[in-house]
Amino acid sequence: MKIFLSADIEGTAGIAHWNEADRNHADYREFRALMTAEVVAACEGARAAGAEQVVIKDAHDSGRNLILDLLPDYARVIRGWSGHPDGMMFGLADSFTAALYIGYHSKAGTETNPLAHTTTTRISRLLLNGEVASEFTLNALCAARHGVPSAFLAGDAGICADARAMIPGIGTVETLEGAGPAANSLAPTRARALIRQGVEAALSRDLSTLMPQAAETYEIIVEFCNPGDAYRASWYPGARSHGARAVALAATQFFDIQRALRFILV
Structure with a gap:
């Protein structure tokens, strides 16, 4: 079993301010470590479910966030940005069993995360076929284009709800819930335990139904x-x-x- 993992930071447990996601700010160091720890927890869950390899796309900002020496030896990591349209899913192929999404956040135009956005803060909303879309919307459809089901997502309550609506049966862990510029979050240790358990459970069942509905146009x-x-x-x-x-x-x-x-x- 080979698993693809797309890792972001704005849905990491505890996060509440843009400074914490900015590599040029002192707060970033703590949240870089917390992002890495959630990714490692997901890797451990995948390993427990039988994964032989986890390929991780570091998918926040510079693409150079994860603390590499903390990753398990069965992981590979894709850092930086190639320029390929697959973006946050670059490196995915039809040889993967499933895709996981860690640290994901609510879409632009919502208030369920103080850091809600879609790809860039320069847009107020992105609509796909009349529905407001998130980064997860785009990335799950990208995974489906490769024939890969989306099995699990960890992030704020808003993006978890959107993921379940788009792909009924997907496993989720709600790490935090936004309230204006504030966040009500799980303790990071609790979030990591739930992610580890949730990924193992998600990958230990039938994955064939975990595809978003395709559109004709x-x-x-x-x-x-x-x-x-x-x-x-x-x-x-x-x-x-x-x-x-x-x-x-x-x-x-x-x-x-x-x-x-x-x-x-x-």
Whole structure:
């Protein structure tokens, strides 16, 4: 069994402020360690379920967050950003048994995490086929494009609820719940224990049903905070203006949506 793990930080237990996710701030050191510990807990759960290898995509900001010497010897880690449209899922292939999502956070336009956003803080919302989308939305569809089920997610209560709505049966651990700029969180030790147990349980059952529903066509609407960004993005081939601060784009293949976002959101 080979498992893919996409790791972010804004859904890590205890996090409540952007300083804690910023490698240039003193607070980051603590949360880098907590992010790593949750990833290690997920690896341990996967190993207990029979995983021979866990491939980890360090998927926050620089892509260089995890404390490498704390990772188990059966893990591989993908650091930095290749520029490939798979982004936070880069390295995934049809040879993987399942995908895990650790440290994930609520989507832009919601208040269930003080650090809620989708890919970049320069957008206020991203809609996919009329529904407000999260990074998990995009990444689970990316996994499905490779034929890989999404088995487990740990993150704030909002993204866990979204994950369960999109993929009924996915395992989740709610690490925290936002209230405006505040967060009500599990103790990190408790979160890690639940992640370890949850990943083992999620990977020890039938995974075949854990695929998001495919669509015949896809349309994204990207709502920017700044109208200048929308104007620039409107020049991407196939994109069109959608009001003063938004662009829209339609495609029949989800990879074309991924590729468009790769350039529209830079």
